[in-house]
Amino acid sequence: MESMFTKIGAYQYTSEALIIKGKLQSEGIDVFMADNHTIDFDPLISNAIGGVKLFVRNVDAGKAKQILFAINRYSVDDSGNPVICPQCSSSQVDLVSTIKDLKSLFSFLFSLLLGLLPFYVKYKYCCNNCKNQFL
Incomplete structure (x- = not known):
């Protein structure tokens, strides 16, 4: 079964992911986070599990990537x-x-x-x- 979501980024800390999530939501894109609670509990394992991951719906992936590209990282x-x-x-x-x-x-x-x-x-x-x- 094909996934309905596209991963658009991974961030070391939840605070970084929340900033990007807020920017995307302000543009009307639904954003879903994964592993944020695990990293909030123990930040030292962030690199081991790949950080906080942000996902968007496949239909919004192109627009989300354009917005992220416009932000200087x-x-x-x-x-x-x-x-x-x-x-x-x-x-x-x-x-x-x-x-x-x-x-x-x-x-x-x-x-x-x-x-x-x-x-x-x-x-x-x-x-x-x-x-x-x-x-």
């Missing part, structure tokens, strides 16, 4: 200008968290043992084009 600076990769000059740059240094690793393991969210996280920009990471 990449990082911008405080002035609203896109962050540019210093290596390849691409504007397809995301802000990512890393646990590559020793302090981040110990913080992550300590929080995991206590069932808390990590209290020390280091963020870097990562270029989707050349995979360069920079501050």
Whole structure:
């Protein structure tokens, strides 16, 4: 049996998905979320289960993708200008968290043992084009 729904996105946290859901609903598109309660209960498993998924009806998929394409999903600076990769000059740059240094690793393991969210996280920009990471 063919599915009546099309997955249009997956987001690490429910708050991100709710913003996109609100935008699509304001355009008259019904949006359905999956796995949001699981991730709200334990945010650390978001990557393991593929994040919060947004679905729309097949008939609305084209319009929903156009709306999402119009929203700039990449990082911008405080002035609203896109962050540019210093290596390849691409504007397809995301802000990512890393646990590559020793302090981040110990913080992550300590929080995991206590069932808390990590209290020390280091963020870097990562270029989707050349995979360069920079501050």
